[in-house]
Amino acid sequence: MASRFPNLFSPFALKGLEIRNRIFSTGHDTYLPEDGLPSEAYIAYQRARAKGGTGLIVVQVVGVHETARYTSDLMMGTSDDCIPHFRRLIEAVHAHGTRVFIQLFHPGREVLGPARRRRTGGLCALAPRHPSASAPSRAAVGRDRRDRRRLWRGRPAHGRSEAPTGSRSWRATATCRPSS
Numbered sequence: 001m002a003s004r005f006p007n008l009f010s011p012f013a014l015k016g017l018e019i020r021n022r023i024f025s026t027g028h029d030t031y032l033p034e035d036g037l038p039s040e041a042y043i044a045y046q047r048a049r050a051k052g053g054t055g056l057i058v059v060q061v062v063g064v065h066e067t068a069r070y071t072s073d074l075m076m077g078t079s080d081d082c083i084p085h086f087r088r089l090i091e092a093v094h095a096h097g098t099r100v101f102i103q104l105f106h107p108g109r110e111v112l113g114p115a116r117r118r119r120t121g122g123l124c125a126l127a128p129r130h131p132s133a134s135a136p137s138r139a140a141v142g143r144d145r146r147d148r149r150r151l152w153r154g155r156p157a158h159g160r161s162e163a164p165t166g167s168r169s170w171r172a173t174a175t176c177r178p179s180s
Contacts, residue, residue: 012055019099021055027103029060029073036063036076037085043092050098057098059089061105068106077104 012019025046032042046057062077063069069076076082086102093100 017099019055020097021053023054024056025049025054025058027058027060027101029071031073033060033073033075036074037082038075038089043089046089047092047096050093050096054098057093057100059100059102061103064104064106070107074105077102 007022009021009023012022030042030045032045033039034041046059049057060075062075064077066076066078068074077086090100
């Protein structure tokens with residue numbers, strides 16, 4: 001295989017960080033974390049990849065705020081209590097010469113969150129249990145009808161139009177599009 005892919009097993013430098021080869025394990029949900037932390041099963045899962053020769057492992061997303069939870073299996077990095085758990089994960093991977101990147105994460109306006117059914121005019125619709133999602137814009141996301149709460153006051157960036165700040169409807173009242 002080395003003759004077909006001559007660079008695959010050669011070191012790779014990324015902004016001064018040397019990675020032993022070009023075999024990367026990308027971040028993906030595993031449903032192995034427990035209570036928002038790397039579980040023993042998750043650590044074993046990543047250790048096996050490192051032991052198998054992966055040069056870089058990108059750990060699945062780690063929420064940076066309680067509003068980032070989009071699934072009960074999301075790992076969280078919101079308090080110092082998580083440090084020993086992540087330390088065990090990193091040490092297990094580093095023991096095999098593998099580098100680790102962690103994706104810090106918040107879905108912003110795309111958070112879906114748990115929902116419950118509500119009845120509206122004889123139809124069932126999904127209604128959020130949580131308050132508006134924090135986001136840089138109040139523009140709606142096509143997948144859901146959750147209100148967005150803009151993170152700043154004043155003129156929106158890039159000359160885009162905004163939904164009125166007083167709007168509390170399930171659908172956005174304006175779309176984001178560049179001004180002419």
